[in-house]
Amino acid sequence: MDRTTIDLWVGIFVALGFAALLGLAMKVGNLTSSKIGATYSVTAAFENVGSLKPNAPVKSAGVVVGRVESIVFNSADYEAVVTIKIDKRYAFPADTFANIYTAGLLGEQYVGLEAGGDEVVLKNGDKIAKTQDAIVLEKMISQFLFSKASETDAKSEAKATAPSAVTNELKGGKSTEIGDVAF
Amino acid sequence: MTQSNLLASIANELRGIGHRMIERTWRLGVGARLFALAIIYSGESFKRFHLTLREIYFTGVMSLLIIVVSAFFVGMVLALQGYNTLQKYGSSEAIGVLVALALVRELGPVVTALLFAGRAGTAITAEIGLMKATEQLSAMEMMAVNPIARVIAPRFWAGVISMPILASIFSMVGILGGYLVAVPLIGVDDGAFWSQMQANVDFRLDIVNGLIKSFVFGVACTMIALFEGFDAPPTAEGVSRATTRTVVISSLTVLALDFVLTSFMMVV
Numbered sequence: 001m002d003r004t005t006i007d008l009w010v011g012i013f014v015a016l017g018f019a020a021l022l023g024l025a026m027k028v029g030n031l032t033s034s035k036i037g038a039t040y041s042v043t044a045a046f047e048n049v050g051s052l053k054p055n056a057p058v059k060s061a062g063v064v065v066g067r068v069e070s071i072v073f074n075s076a077d078y079e080a081v082v083t084i085k086i087d088k089r090y091a092f093p094a095d096t097f098a099n100i101y102t103a104g105l106l107g108e109q110y111v112g113l114e115a116g117g118d119e120v121v122l123k124n125g126d127k128i129a130k131t132q133d134a135i136v137l138e139k140m141i142s143q144f145l146f147s148k149a150s151e152t153d154a155k156s157e158a159k160a161t162a163p164s165a166v167t168n169e170l171k172g173g174k175s176t177e178i179g180d181v182a183f
Numbered sequence: 184m185t186q187s188n189l190l191a192s193i194a195n196e197l198r199g200i201g202h203r204m205i206e207r208t209w210r211l212g213v214g215a216r217l218f219a220l221a222i223i224y225s226g227e228s229f230k231r232f233h234l235t236l237r238e239i240y241f242t243g244v245m246s247l248l249i250i251v252v253s254a255f256f257v258g259m260v261l262a263l264q265g266y267n268t269l270q271k272y273g274s275s276e277a278i279g280v281l282v283a284l285a286l287v288r289e290l291g292p293v294v295t296a297l298l299f300a301g302r303a304g305t306a307i308t309a310e311i312g313l314m315k316a317t318e319q320l321s322a323m324e325m326m327a328v329n330p331i332a333r334v335i336a337p338r339f340w341a342g343v344i345s346m347p348i349l350a351s352i353f354s355m356v357g358i359l360g361g362y363l364v365a366v367p368l369i370g371v372d373d374g375a376f377w378s379q380m381q382a383n384v385d386f387r388l389d390i391v392n393g394l395i396k397s398f399v400f401g402v403a404c405t406m407i408a409l410f411e412g413f414d415a416p417p418t419a420e421g422v423s424r425a426t427t428r429t430v431v432i433s434s435l436t437v438l439a440l441d442f443v444l445t446s447f448m449m450v451v
Binding site: 003006007009010012013014016017018020021023024025027028 | 233236237239240243244247283287345347348349351352354355356358377380381384386390394
């Protein structure tokens with residue numbers, strides 16, 4: 001096997017390897033996403049971020065416009081401060097809503113931005129004032145049970161006022177058997 | 184009388200076990216020393232790069248056929264089996280994620296390492312064992328040519344360079360095989376296949392970790408093959424035994440290292 005043939009085959013081999021790695025990175029992995037590109041940072045405070053993780057998408061109208069950079073706990077007012085990086089191409093008004101939604105029924109959580117109507121836009125380092133927390137399943141269930149319980153309370157109260165019909169009949173002097181009235 | 188015989192045979196057994204353990208530990212030390220020497224004398228493998236290039240041809244390029252064909256079939260089987268279970272839960276669109284993550288994280292590095300140990304590792308062991316048996320290594324020492332620098336180190340670097348390349352090719356061809364079964368054959372949606380995969384496979388956490396694993400496996404497999412060949416008894420039987428030892432020890436080491444590396448990498 002002479003040297004030039006060996007060199008050629010090894011060159012082809014290494015080139016194939018790099019091509020495979022590139023294919024994996026581009027097609028299979030996430031390398032072409034907007035991790036590169038100019039972004040600006042904005043913070044938002046939530047009482048409960050649920051299972052939001054760093055690097056979760058930030059979407060507006062369903063389109064990914066940025067990523068969650070970090071989530072820290074602010075011990076001054078016991079809230080979670082989420083820093084998000086938004087692509088510089090998109091400007092959001094200062095009264096944008098930041099909500100935490102779930103993708104699909106039990107999927108990953110992401111930050112949804114709903115634009116308000118303010119003319120002033122958010123700049124680097126601004127804070128989003130209007131936020132809505134993530135939905136916590138236990139709170140929902142307890143809310144549901146509580147509302148169910150107050151419904152049945154209202155119904156039994158209505159039943160309790162029914163005897164007034166009986167006392168009216170007695171007052172009217174209609175002679176009835178006590179047995180009929182009581183039971 | 185039989186009682187003392189029994190005791191004597193048990194004692195012999197224990198002595199044998201102790202002896203074997205000590206010999207294995209001693210061999211481990213010799214292997215570690217060969218590893219250190221191969222690194223120290225590596226200068227020549229890079230200054231005279233054609234040595235290493237020749238070895239890359241014989242370990243890497245010649246293994247391409249088995250790697251590509253195996254990858255193709257592994258990917259296809261993954262897609263079939265995965266689809267079988269996923270469609271019970273209505274998540275048949277996640278088949279891309281399943282195939283990609285299984286290959287890139289685990290099967291790519293591990294199966295490539297096992298195939299590499301079987302094909303290239305045995306070739307290296309047999310070659311070096313035969314060189315030792317036909318006294319070529321001693322002849323080199325007589326001529327003041329360092330056999331480790333001339334023979335061992337180029338093969339070591341060739342194995343280390345070839346393994347990540349082979350593992351990447353394995354993963355990519357496997358994913359292609361999975362794609363061919365899932366989309367044209369079974370009918371999973373093409374866009375969903377790739378987009379779900381891209382959303383769930385992280386370059387740094389999955390692909391780079393897979394590369395690190397394949398690099399470590401390359402070092403382990405190549406070094407085991409080299410050591411078994413270098414330390415083989417210089418007879419025909421010795422060389423053939425050394426070849427089987429290479430495959431067995433490489434496979435066990437790769438699987439054990441896989442567990443260790445995965446436990447470091449899977450930060451929950």
